[in-house]
Amino acid sequence: MKYGETLRQRSIPAWSHYNIDYDDIKHYIKEQTTPGKGKTVAVPGRVDEKLQQFEDTLFQILKDQHHRIDLFVRSKAGEIQRRLDHSKRQLKSLAAPATPVADRRIPVGRLERYGKLENDVLKAGDEIRSLARFTSTQRTALRKLLKKYKKWTGSGQLEERFCGDVLDDPKSFVKLDLGPLLDDYSTTLQEIRSLYDTRLRQRSGENDGAELKASGASSIITDLQAALDSGTKVAFDDAIATVPLGDSGTFASYFVHLENIVELQVLLLQYSRFMTPRSRANSHASPVSSTPQSETSARTSSDTADYYALEADDAERFAQEQNALTIIEREHQIGSTPQKAKMCVRWNNTEEARVAFQTRSNVYRNATMKKKFVSALLGRDATFSAKKAAVSAEHEADVIAAKQALEKDSSIKSLYLYSACRSRFVGINNSSQRLTMATLDTHTCIQKAEGAGGDGDKIAFPFAVLLVRQDGAVSGGMLAALDQSHLVERVRGFSMEYHAIWQTSKSPNIPPPFWLPVLDRDIRKLPPPAMKRTPSSANRTPTSSGSNHGATDSTTAVETTRSNSTVPELDTPTLRSFRKKRRRNHPHGAAQPPQQKYWSEYDHPEDGEASEAYVIYMDPNQKSAFETVFDKLGGLFSRPQKIDEEEEALLNGDATPKDSETSDDEDETNTVKPRVRSYGTLRQSHRATSGNQRITDLETQAHPHSPKASMPHFTAISYVASLVILFVAYILAATGRHKLRYQVDFGVIFAICSSLIFAIAGFASLLRQQDVSYLAWTFGIIVLVVDAIGSGGLLAWMLG
Template sequence: MKFGVLLDDHLFPEWRFYYLDYNELKRQLKVRTAANPQGKFAEQDEAAFVEILERELEKVASFRALKSDELERRVAHAQAAVDSILSSSDKPNETRMRAVEDELNKIATEMTELSKFVRLNYTGFMKILKKHDKHAGFQLKPTFMVRLAHRPFYKEGDRSVDSLVIRLSRLFDIVRTGGIRPPAVLPGGASQNFVRHTTKYWVHPDNITEVKLIILKYLPVLVFSSKGGKEFDPAITSIYLDNDAFELYLGRLEKTEGAEAIRIRWYGNMDQQEIFIERKTHREDWTGETSVKSRFAIKEKYVNGFLSGTYTMDKTIAKLRDRKQKSDKELDEMATLSREIQLSMLKRKLHPMDFLGYGFDHEEDIVRFPYAVLEVKLQNQAGSESPKWVTELINSHLVEEVPKFSKFIHGVATLIESRVTMLPFWLPQMDKDIRKEAPKRPPTALDLPSSSKRHLSVSPSVEVIIDRPSSVASTSRPNGPVSERTPLLARQEEDEEEDDDEQEQQKGKKSSDKRFPWRSLFASGSGTSLHIGAGGSAHPNAFLNSMIARENAGRTLQQQKRIVLPVRVEPKVFFANERTFLSWLHFCIVLGGLALGLLNFGDYVGQISGLIFTVVAMIFMIYALFLYQWRAHKIRNRDAAPYDDRFGPTVLV
């Protein structure tokens, strides 16, 4: 689809005259090149085109700034209206609350449209600059990118958008609950064990704002604060542990029974004094147990000692027991968990995988994860269904399900790929566009009134987490060239090269992607940034080129790596193996009973026959046990080889 058609299909009708006039710019480009005998721009043509482009930029940037200020004022006005309603009487006025709710819905809708407005216009500018540089004979893009740096409508107020989302979430929550404000959530909560059904989805950068605004209409944004009244920080930092053999990585990747993941986690800023050490244990369905996450809190100053084995939690647990801050059962579980984790770390020689040393420190060497990660955690009561809005969201075009996705597995497979022998199944799919065709302006959840309090009886059992984490090893630099600081928008310029005069280039890109499936991973730019060294928000060409060189040099090695696909082993497979074993035992019992009768009541020949039958029955029993254990081992390891024994029965007969 041509970008001009795409723009017409997806623009917001009320803002039609504030979008980039892409078709007019294309017409100017075509007319002015056709008027020149050489098919290129003259100097006066270039000056006129730049002037038109400047006017378009000023129009778009001014509208973006105006609309952002308007949304800020409308949210502030809604906040004042809610405060007025709550302070006017003990019981909030439902009519006034409903009016505020309608206004919040309109604000949420316009925030979604503003996000699309920014994205479409930025893509339009990049495309028209590319066309100009290709046909006009002048290189305008480098110069115009400097101009964009002074009117950065595409990155202006990213923090303010997040702030607006949180403020909207609070207002929706007040309207939904009738003004009963929930207490602030302490980092980590009080529970040490969690048993929930978790599904993970990828969200394309184009859809992040819309997904956020849909969710906040039903669930408040979870903000962690160590002390009430302090400024919130929604960051969650995790450091995973593993050994040089990547034992935990392989266990989590293959989903073997009892596979563990051990990590250090804290909430908020880097100066947090309370750190959580967590252990996630995978359980197969056939065991009848459920995968569980367990954790305990430890002070930051004791973490290094705990990792090295020089510090134990005994003194801390004794203090908590003396102060009666936790029950004896909770403290006993905490002591057992800390000893098990520490023993596992020392026995397996685990160490933090994020603190690896690198022999270089280049800003260009950044591996970007191109999507946000949406986690949907459900803990429904028996017989109850998931909330309707959750079902509609996960079945919509906004998300793409990725079973068993793990940031730890992805980070290891991407950053330390040369040291692992197996890769996750989603890695070869990273160069594919996960966006789905959406109907032209359909009514969405944003256009509908949010649920009232009586409709949310099952909401406390739902937890939705959108991960847009920052870098794993470093943070982005605040200043830099404008062309290198557009992570949320970089992918679309490459993904939508579908104009007629770009088809040839697209073919070349596709063939290159087939040779180098990592290309779109490095060329993309939102979601998690996996940095190597202390990098900033830099252009990834250098690292991409080095990866291509490595790929050419070590293609044979790459072909030897195995992609691990998620394979679900049904419990009935184990039951079938057990039934086969019991069938063999039944035959052995019959044979043994016959032997016992001959030994007790037969003559000399009968006794000899009974003895032979006894030996045969024992051989059959031993063979049945061996066959059962052999098949059970293959099932647990998801072996794709045949499970039948072609020679055993023949030898026995």
């Protein structure tokens, strides 16, 4: 499938505006590199100038696109960091004791603050996951565009130039390390949950670890919990691989694409916490390069690996035993372990080595020794000193037993060296009845080993490997979320031991593993459509099992869990809703509140009470702003006409009293009226006011059959002025001196503009008249046309 069709689906829908213009750039590259359509052909042996110019243009386009995306990614990362810092400050205020120690009650408001604070941090985690997904999508788009250009032109100069000048910059968004944000998110989320659990234990009077010491705890879970309590990474790695499964134990293996590492870690932190600080390399994405992924992973693993495992066994015997097992036996068989080899030595950069070897009863025994003596142990050196190799005197006997087990079976030899960047997860709901552990290995590298060290070529594993172990009665939780997530590909029955032995031995007696076809395809899946976050999650209180309902996402993220249920989800009420309501005393016989009535536009204003009427009055005689301006201009040149007594009687009517019928107080004020003087010559519509009623167009109402008026005086004056000014302009243009050429031209242009303004004003005044004779219309149009033609001709003459 073409990448342009899935870019918007793999990216964040709410951030689609910031996506790279993949389709447009790809079409531009294809259009410029397709032969034909009149394009010139370069001469062999000479530099193609057209191709070089196109390459420079494309480089600038990609650089601008990179800069635009980089600004958004940096601003979004800063926004997430500020939100996490704000949550930390709120956590400090929430951790302060608000009630006396003797009072073990937890206020409801404080519980709601816990829920709101946890929900804010979860939203920040969703933003981190969305940012990682958005960044990886844009990185892939850039890589594919550079690959298209190289494929269609055969030139790799653009890719080298763009990677060297833009992508190799440490400040580029393709090198963005989301590790600090992920660390702050996991630490803050764990502190909130720990604080809440501590408050609950204080309320119930329980002590830390009381549940684990309860009777009936499984011995397997006790052994695993002891490894967790030790706090060492080698003990964790050894326990998850060598402690056998219980009655309801499960091993689950997943392949993870390198671009989904950060998103997966955010999803895992919904159900677990980091056992130790995560691997720093697990927040870096693969670079944009044409180098094969295996070579890039091999280089990265050799530089940043923090977990090593050296296995020793008989390769053919091991393969024969593994091929006899079914998939169900590998994942669910009671007493099975992920480690099937006779001996395995594990160590990391900060801790000493730990040896896990099988005894005659097929039970694994552990021994802690110094890393520098691993070669002497597996090399069958006769000068091996267990006293020097052991970390302490307590472990000396275990080291001697490991050396003896190796010497008794001469077929055991070093097979391969495994190195990776490992992050370890511990379930947040672990108890005496259930326990969850997980490891995430990225940048995995396998190397054939002879003796104690690796001397063969390094072979990179194309995907990250997630191993989840659950023991006890666990329903749903992490495994259910992973099985429904698009971030992982579950491979049932996968064994890294068998794959590494087959990869390094290349023996015909060892058949290839059945998961090889998965390694040759792209395991990335399209995310499900974005779903709106339910408001109920904002009021959820963090509990020990509060994160088992699936990953919650923000409006910019994508839901990671799928549900086939069509039942709508109901909003969870707040804790305040469960308070006991106070009983209120209402007086008997109290008047019922009036029923709410909604107004409709079809209701008559006179129906019902007057206070409820909603009336919009529109004056039919209201004039526009254009007509008001002309009325004011015309009022300067008009004389108001006197209204005859007969007309006044028609206006007043029987219902309106005359001046002689008014009261004595009104007589004194109305008998003497000031004389209004007007020196205008224009005609204006008569207006009469009686009380608050205004009547317009008096002449039209009094004389409905009056003859059509001639041309208004204002129109005539405007036309005469325009023609006179135009005539003066012609004279000025004909008699102007050559010395004052610019002054004359300015005067002519000003006269032309003034003439046109007067002509337009006169014609506009003519348009406002209702009844105008045809002769006036003809004269007005002729004058307007003559003025326009004369002005245009004069301007053309003046400009030469």
